[in-house]
Structures are given as structure tokens and as C-alpha cells.
Amino acid sequence: MLKQRTLKKITRIAGVGLHTGRLVTATLYPALANTGVIYRRIDLKPSVDFNVNIESVGNTTLCTCLRDEYGIHQVCTIEHLNAALSGLGIDNIIVELDASEVPIMDGSANPFVSLLMNAGVQELNVSKKFFKLKQIVRVEEKDKWAELKPHDGFTLDFTIEYKYSMMEPICQHYFFNFSTQSFIAEISAARTFGFINRVKDLKNRGFILGGDLNSVVVIGNNSKVLNIGGLRFDNELVRHKVLDAIGDLFVCGYNMLGSFSAFKSGHSLHNKLLRTVLSCQESWEIISCIE
Numbered sequence: 148m149l150k151q152r153t154l155k156k157i158t159r160i161a162g163v164g165l166h167t168g169r170l171v172t173a174t175l176y177p178a179l180a181n182t183g184v185i186y187r188r189i190d191l192k193p194s195v196d197f198n199v200n201i202e203s204v205g206n207t208t209l210c211t212c213l214r215d216e217y218g219i220h221q222v223c224t225i226e227h228l229n230a231a232l233s234g235l236g237i238d239n240i241i242v243e244l245d246a247s248e249v250p251i252m253d254g255s256a257n258p259f260v261s262l263l264m265n266a267g268v269q270e271l272n273v274s275k276k277f278f279k280l281k282q283i284v285r286v287e288e289k290d291k292w293a294e295l296k297p298h299d300g301f302t303l304d305f306t307i308e309y310k311y312s313m314m315e316p317i318c319q320h321y322f323f324n325f326s327t328q329s330f331i332a333e334i335s336a337a338r339t340f341g342f343i344n345r346v347k348d349l350k351n352r353g354f355i356l357g358g359d360l361n362s363v364v365v366i367g368n369n370s371k372v373l374n375i376g377g378l379r380f381d382n383e384l385v386r387h388k389v390l391d392a393i394g395d396l397f398v399c400g401y402n403m404l405g406s407f408s409a410f411k412s413g414h415s416l417h418n419k420l421l422r423t424v425l426s427c428q429e430s431w432e433i434i435s436c437i438e
Contacts, residue, residue, distance in 0.1 A: 149275040149436045153177045153239040155267030160258060162250025165224055165339070165363075166210065168356030171246035173228070175266065178239035180273035183400055184232060186213060186222045187243045194243075197222050199229070200400045201421050207414040209354055211395055223248045226394030226414065227339075231259035233397040234330035235268060238275060254338035254362040256390055260331060274435040280405035282430040286420045291411040293420045298406035301325040303392055306410045307385045311344060315370040319385035325393070334393070336379050337386035340364035343373065392417055399425075401433065 159174040178185070184199035197203055197213035197220075205214030205221050212223040228249050232240065234256065242249075252258040285294040302324050309317040323334060341355065341363050349355050355363070364383065365373040372378055380386055388409075395417035396403055409416070424430050 150270040151180050151238040151273045151275050152236050153179075153182075153269050153271060154237070154263065155269045158262055158266035160250065160252070160262050162252045162258075163357040163362075164246060164248030165251035165254075165357050166354050167223075167246065167248045169246045169248065171244055171248060171250050173249060174243040175262070176241040176243065177269065178241050180239060180271040182239040182241070184229070184237075184239070184397075185241045186225060186249075187241055188220065188222055188245075188247065189243050190245045190247070191220060195220050199225075199398055201398055201418075201425050204398055204418050204421075207418050209349075209414070211398065211414045211418070213398075221247065224251065225249055225398075226391050227251075227254075227256045228259045228394070229397045230330075230390050230394035231256040231263060231335065233393050233402060234260065234335060235263050235327060236275070236402060237263065237268065238401070239271070251339070251357060251362045254340075254364065255387070256335040256394075260335045276401050276433050277436050278399045278401040278403045278405075279432050279434050280403070280424070280430065281432060282427070284420065284424045284427065284430050286416060286423050288416055288419075291409075291413075291416055293407070293409040293412040293416045295405045295407055295420060295424060298404065301403050302406045303389050304406070304408040305385055305389050305392065305412070307388055308411055309342070311342060314342070314344075314366070314368060317366070317370055317384065319382045321382055321385045321389055323386075323389050330393070334386055334390050337383045337390050338362075338364045338379065339387055339391075340366060340384050343367045388412075396421065404434075404436075
């Protein structure tokens with residue numbers, strides 16, 4: 148029997164929020180079986196819990212945010228920590244934050260993976276549950292699309308394409324067959340990225356106030372990478388989009404059994420896809436998996 152997982156002990160990490168620019172400490176606690184993933188903002192009095200499920204997703208502009216049941220408060224940029232939880236198969240955890248955004252760290256999931264592994268993963272004597280696709284579901288927005296279809300494991304097939312003036316086109320593709328080992332080796336270190344010609348506008352709109360070359364891969368004119376040391380992978384950009392998709396899909400509350408494919412997709416379209424799946428009861432089921 149595959150068993151649910153949590154942490155062995157409390158652990159914490161501190162950094163800056165990518166969009167708010169505010170210092171934040173995240174404290175991660177073990178949780179009982181069937182608790183699920185809960186983000187808790189302790190800067191609010193009383194504290195407010197945000198349950199990781201599809202209905203809780205609110206804003207998806209440049210990140211994935213959860214809103215509370217009243218739609219008053221939110222916690223943002225959960226996708227990288229979510230991806231780390233999914234990658235290590237952690238089903239039950241409470242994440243306490245003293246600000247409104249998960250710290251961006253180096254822009255990848257690696258710091259969270261190291262944090263979780265150092266704390267240790269504890270199996271619980273309860274069977275693990277999976278979100279299983281039963282039918283093909285696809286959503287489209289102009290030339291962008293994302294699709295989920297039945298599969299015994301979990302794979303992701305992602306293609307990106309960026310075409311900005313003064314820049315060479317960027318087209319990358321990556322197929323990823325999910326496992327804990329492959330996630331750590333191939334995906335977790337891929338960093339978030341942005342384009343120099345959008346920085347001023349985004350900051351004026353109140354985004355990426357905490358972003359710098361230590362937390363974001365910045366693509367300059369002529370598609371040149373501005374970060375010292377360059378890229379961690381030749382195709383780091385599309386690998387990070389796979390990382391984002393893993394974190395976004397984990398808002399269903401479970402590790403997934405299905406095949407995901409996307410072209411130029413992002414947080415908003417990932418959430419639209421999950422909501423479309425959820426709206427059709429015949430397209431999915433929650434199962435307990437036996438080895």
C-alpha cells in the first residue's frame with residue numbers, strides 16, 4: 148500500500164516575496180493523515196487558513212494565489228513550494244507564513260526540496276490518494292492550450308514560444324516523466340524567468356518588487372541571459388514551466404495520475420483546465436493506490 152506522507156519535524160525558511168518585496172518566514176509543520184496542504188497566514192489576527200484545493204484559487208496573474216473562503220485575503224506565489232511538495236509526495240502539511248507571499252528564494256523549487264528533505268519525510272499508516280483522469284479535457288485561449296488525459300502515471304509535455312521585438316524568438320520543448328528522483332534531478336533547480344523589456348512595466352503595476360538576478364533569470368535584448376553564470380540547463384525556461392505546471396496542478400490537493408500537455412500555457416490556463424475537469428464529474432476520480 149502506498150502511504151500518505153508528512154514531515155518528521157518542524158522546519159522553516161526565510162526570504163523575500165517575489166512580487167511584494169517583503170521579508171517572509173515560512174514555518175512548515177507535520178500534519179495528520181487526510182489533513183491535506185494548508186497555508187496559514189499568521190500575520191493576520193486571527194490567523195487565516197487557505198486550503199489547497201481548486202475552489203480556493205483566486206488570482207493567477209504571474210503566480211498562483213489562494214483566497215480565503217470569504218474572498219477577503221490571499222496567499223500568493225505558492226507554485227514553487229507546491230511543486231516541491233508534489234515532487235516529494237507530501238500529502239499533509241501546514242505552512243505558516245508571516246506575510247502574504249511564499250518566499251521566492253532562488254526562483255526554483257530547490258531550496259524547498261532541500262528544506263523538506265532535511266526535515267525528513269514521514270509515512271503515515273493511511274493509504275495515499277490520487278487525482279485520476281478518466282477522460283480527455285482540453286482548454287484553449289487564442290493560440291494557447293492545455294490538456295489532461297488518462298494515463299497510469301504522470302507525465303508533462305510542454306512547449307514554450309516567446310517572440311518579442313528586439314529579441315530572437317525563444318522556442319523550447321520538454322517531455323517529463325514524473326518521479327521523485329527525476330523531479331529533483333531534472334526540474335527542481337529550474338528558475339523562474341522574465342524579460343528585461345517588461346521589467347519597468349511590471350514594477351509600475353506592483354509586480355516583481357522583490358525580484359533580482361539572484362531570484363529570476365532575466366532575458367535581455369537578443370535573447371541573452373543577463374545572470375552571471377548563465378543558465379543551469381540549456382532549456383531551463385521550459386523546465387521551469389514544467390515546474391510551475393506541477394505546482395499548479397497540485398492545487399487539486401493530490402498527486403495526479405494523468406498526462407498533461409501544453410503550448411504557451413501559464414498559471415491562468417492551468418487553473419482553467421483544472422476547473423473544467425472538476426466541473427465534469429465523469430472526467431476524474433479520487434482513488435487509493437495499492438503498490
